[in-house]
Amino acid sequence: MLIAEVSGKFNLSQDTLRYYERVGLIPRVNRNKSGIRDYTEEDCRWVEFIKCMRGIGLPVEILIEYVGLYQQGDETVGARKELLIEQRRQLAARMEEMKKVLERMDDKIARYEQTILEKEKTLNRAQD
Known part of the structure; x- marks a missing residue:
């Protein structure tokens, strides 16, 4: 598959x-x-693996380390597993933080919606 095709396939x-x-x-x-x-x-x-890992925010340096371990063979399976476990732990922590931020945004949006509704009610009463 040519580079243009791979580029298109994986965006x-x-x-x-x-x-x-x-x-x-x-x-x-x-x-x-x-x-x-x-x-x-x-x-x-x-390419698919690297894109996936970069998509969740893994640094290039960590991926280079992982690929280097992979290329060393089966004796590095444990080290690769530990590297992925640590990156998973960090991802879970980031996701938890993002969940808190999302909840805060939802609360703020709900308050804005409530304010807009109250203004509309006030405006409608004034027009009656």
């Missing part, structure tokens, strides 16, 4: 895909006879 710019490859987030992508990147299904799985 990532070609520059982002090149960056991911350059910093080691995805393995070196093979090139066709013309020198154009030719992504395999395995490459695409890496």
Whole structure:
């Protein structure tokens, strides 16, 4: 699959895909006879994984560490698991904080809605 196709499939710019490859987030992508990147299904799985992890806010440095551990083989399974557990813990904490912020926003919106209703009632009584 050519870089333009992968870019479209995952809604990532070609520059982002090149960056991911350059910093080691995805393995070196093979090139066709013309020198154009030719992504395999395995490459695409890496792109999908990295996009997912970046989407939840994992830093590039953590992902580089994870990929490096993966490339070292099965002896790093425990370290990879611990890295993901820690990142999951941090994500859960951020989600809890976001839940509190969402509740606060909902309360504020409800107060605005109540204020608007009260003004409308006052305006309607004044017009009667």
